[in-house]
Amino acid sequence: MxxxxxxxxxxxxxxPLVQNITxxxxxxxxxxxxxxxxxxxxxxHAEEEVAEFAGFTPALTINIGTLSGAxxxxxxxxxxxxxxxxxxxxxxxxxxxxxxxxxxxxAALVALKPTVIRGNASEILAxxxxxxxxxxxxxxxxxxxxxxxxRTLARATGSVVAVTGAVDFVTDGxxxxxxxxxxxxMPLVTALGCSLTGIVGAFLVGQPPLEATVAALAYxxxxxxxxxxxxxxxxSFATAFVDALANLTPAEVSARARVTQA
Amino acid sequence: MxxxxxxxxxxxxxxPLVQNITxxxxxxxxxxxxxxxxxxxxxxHAEEEVAEFAGFTPALTINIGTLSGAxxxxxxxxxxxxxxxxxxxxxxxxxxxxxxxxxxxxAALVALKPTVIRGNASEILAxxxxxxxxxxxxxxxxxxxxxxxxRTLARATGSVVAVTGAVDFVTDGxxxxxxxxxxxxMPLVTALGCSLTGIVGAFLVGQPPLEATVAALAYxxxxxxxxxxxxxxxxSFATAFVDALANLTPAEVSARARVTQA
Amino acid sequence: MxxxxxxxxxxxxxxPLVQNITxxxxxxxxxxxxxxxxxxxxxxHAEEEVAEFAGFTPALTINIGTLSGAxxxxxxxxxxxxxxxxxxxxxxxxxxxxxxxxxxxxAALVALKPTVIRGNASEILAxxxxxxxxxxxxxxxxxxxxxxxxRTLARATGSVVAVTGAVDFVTDGxxxxxxxxxxxxMPLVTALGCSLTGIVGAFLVGQPPLEATVAALAYxxxxxxxxxxxxxxxxSFATAFVDALANLTPAEVSARARVTQA
Numbered sequence: 001m002x003x004x005x006x007x008x009x010x011x012x013x014x015x016p017l018v019q020n021i022t023x024x025x026x027x028x029x030x031x032x033x034x035x036x037x038x039x040x041x042x043x044x045h046a047e048e049e050v051a052e053f054a055g056f057t058p059a060l061t062i063n064i065g066t067l068s069g070a071x072x073x074x075x076x077x078x079x080x081x082x083x084x085x086x087x088x089x090x091x092x093x094x095x096x097x098x099x100x101x102x103x104x105x106x107a108a109l110v111a112l113k114p115t116v117i118r119g120n121a122s123e124i125l126a127x128x129x130x131x132x133x134x135x136x137x138x139x140x141x142x143x144x145x146x147x148x149x150x151r152t153l154a155r156a157t158g159s160v161v162a163v164t165g166a167v168d169f170v171t172d173g174x175x176x177x178x179x180x181x182x183x184x185x186m187p188l189v190t191a192l193g194c195s196l197t198g199i200v201g202a203f204l205v206g207q208p209p210l211e212a213t214v215a216a217l218a219y220x221x222x223x224x225x226x227x228x229x230x231x232x233x234x235x236s237f238a239t240a241f242v243d244a245l246a247n248l249t250p251a252e253v254s255a256r257a258r259v260t261q262a
Numbered sequence: 263m264x265x266x267x268x269x270x271x272x273x274x275x276x277x278p279l280v281q282n283i284t285x286x287x288x289x290x291x292x293x294x295x296x297x298x299x300x301x302x303x304x305x306x307h308a309e310e311e312v313a314e315f316a317g318f319t320p321a322l323t324i325n326i327g328t329l330s331g332a333x334x335x336x337x338x339x340x341x342x343x344x345x346x347x348x349x350x351x352x353x354x355x356x357x358x359x360x361x362x363x364x365x366x367x368x369a370a371l372v373a374l375k376p377t378v379i380r381g382n383a384s385e386i387l388a389x390x391x392x393x394x395x396x397x398x399x400x401x402x403x404x405x406x407x408x409x410x411x412x413r414t415l416a417r418a419t420g421s422v423v424a425v426t427g428a429v430d431f432v433t434d435g436x437x438x439x440x441x442x443x444x445x446x447x448m449p450l451v452t453a454l455g456c457s458l459t460g461i462v463g464a465f466l467v468g469q470p471p472l473e474a475t476v477a478a479l480a481y482x483x484x485x486x487x488x489x490x491x492x493x494x495x496x497x498s499f500a501t502a503f504v505d506a507l508a509n510l511t512p513a514e515v516s517a518r519a520r521v522t523q524a
Numbered sequence: 525m526x527x528x529x530x531x532x533x534x535x536x537x538x539x540p541l542v543q544n545i546t547x548x549x550x551x552x553x554x555x556x557x558x559x560x561x562x563x564x565x566x567x568x569h570a571e572e573e574v575a576e577f578a579g580f581t582p583a584l585t586i587n588i589g590t591l592s593g594a595x596x597x598x599x600x601x602x603x604x605x606x607x608x609x610x611x612x613x614x615x616x617x618x619x620x621x622x623x624x625x626x627x628x629x630x631a632a633l634v635a636l637k638p639t640v641i642r643g644n645a646s647e648i649l650a651x652x653x654x655x656x657x658x659x660x661x662x663x664x665x666x667x668x669x670x671x672x673x674x675r676t677l678a679r680a681t682g683s684v685v686a687v688t689g690a691v692d693f694v695t696d697g698x699x700x701x702x703x704x705x706x707x708x709x710m711p712l713v714t715a716l717g718c719s720l721t722g723i724v725g726a727f728l729v730g731q732p733p734l735e736a737t738v739a740a741l742a743y744x745x746x747x748x749x750x751x752x753x754x755x756x757x758x759x760s761f762a763t764a765f766v767d768a769l770a771n772l773t774p775a776e777v778s779a780r781a782r783v784t785q786a
Contacts, residue, residue: 024548027548027549027590028548028549028550028552028553028714028715031549031714031715032713032714032758032759032762035711035712035713035714035758036712036757036758036759041714042619042622043547043548043549043589043590044590044619044622044623045590045592046590046591046592046593046625047592047593048591048592048593048625049591049622049623049624049625049626052623052624052625053622053623070592238759239759239760239762239763240756240759240760241759242757242758242759242762243755243756243757243758243759243760244757245757246712246757246758246759247756247757
């Protein structure tokens, strides 16, 4: 049995600086989530500096939640730099199917070979060309409906693809895992998916992408379970969730991760 | 007696996708507030996609809190699309009287016939041409001073006008209501006014604007009263407020709404 | 012995409107922190209005956390207006040493004579020309290593320089203080440093810069100590911290400030 807590221990030892180009809604939560987990987030997205920063950061994440023309140019610059240097990077294709602008931006980023693509079922279906029902940022499809599309996308891109939802699904196109950790309140707190992308980025530093992604998702879902034990609603859940990210130990993750091969 | 909780029940049944063009300070809180209440917020504001998105969203809100040239273009594009389609939309004229840029932007948006205009007393006075003392984002005038201006503005624009403060005032130019729900800690938490604009937007879907706005304000103020019962300061108030938005039932809103005709 | 609580009492009496040009990560937290403390924050940064607003605001803060070309132009416009009017303003040189864009922007702002420069040790070392190890937004250097650089920077610029960390150091180039208040969880909550810059700005209105800065830091650190008494992790710490900022009295600050001459 894989010891998933070891990936958390390694991430905390690395305490990696992670460059994040993310949306305005998520920036603050994502930074708090990453600090609580033990990483060092840097929100650096200006065209004037994004490539220079990507030239030394050990991991990068890109989230298309709140796009604009200038930001798309920054995303492409940073992703090109990361790909050229072999820096691991994560793509979060928020609402990828909702508008033409999003479809085109997501496709251009996928072409730059992200190490990991993490989205909800509707987003992964949109990227895999299978079409999707979702127009907003919330998933309109179940994870199970996106598993075949995720495998296809992983094989076509060489990326690890993670579909998150009630039970997460992660695949590199050949191997695949289900992660059952998590709690139903998580989608009621905005930007927890976006913030998870940052956690995946931090886990990728010096660790194999498939295992790092699975471990990050198990740890994150488990923090949700801990938060639910005391929360009285989505407000206090968000607070308790950040506490849990800081307080969870690798041993607890090892003991309570609910990961199965798919 | 009107049963104001029914409007909440209808909104939750609709669980509407609402497009919000709002300020950087409010985005995260607004998304959490809307998710907790039962709506599905989407922060979509780029010139490249704003009109396409406004072409299918059932409600739109526009907040001028943190303006720039590009954002103003997006706001006008989205508002024009909403007006042309008959989509309900809400204008939040933050600090409308503070600078020339704000006065001009607010005037251009008012001309596009928002379904509802929601602001504090200073903002509504600025829009109604009565001048205002406020230079910042916090109200320098009391709601009572803005009621005549609100009626004038409503008649001139055809909008429902909501003035929020210690006791809220809502009018369509003919009928008017006071809503006494709320708590004195609410103005100490940033962006609760901005976030209320999103709640009003969600309530507007499929409901008559005047009643929907009154019900949204009563529900929101009541959540503030619930939060105050356990809060130890503005930090824990903010957390408890989001919990209360999720936990309040239509029956509780019906029983505890303090709405009177004005 | 100086009565540091009196500076808090004065700030609350003034309840100053403070214009903040800050980063996307910090905006919401900073507004909540400033409201809890008793100030009135306004996040106004658009080129189209930034100078007009700086023409009447009694204090200004500028933070380079999430830069772009347009924002740099706004920062320079606002700082020039403040300098010309004699309005106190604070510079927060986030990650000043990380990229060429940041080094150049920080240097251009320093040349406009901020009243106070507040940063972590790595940032102050970068500004003082002593070089720094830090590439991200978190300090890689200890406060003690930056004290000589802070004195040099203060003498070269005429600014009060504040280096914040485990024990803070504040100097005007001649006199200097250590402030020992604070708690180890504070760096695990994002944007608490950025938000402190807003508190310093609020304290500067009508108060001598060196003393105002020292008092602001003692108050802020003491709120951290109060928060730690109940917090279960960085999430609940953030909530309790905002509560403490609102609940702390001038008398408590006077009694519990740990300030010594350096």
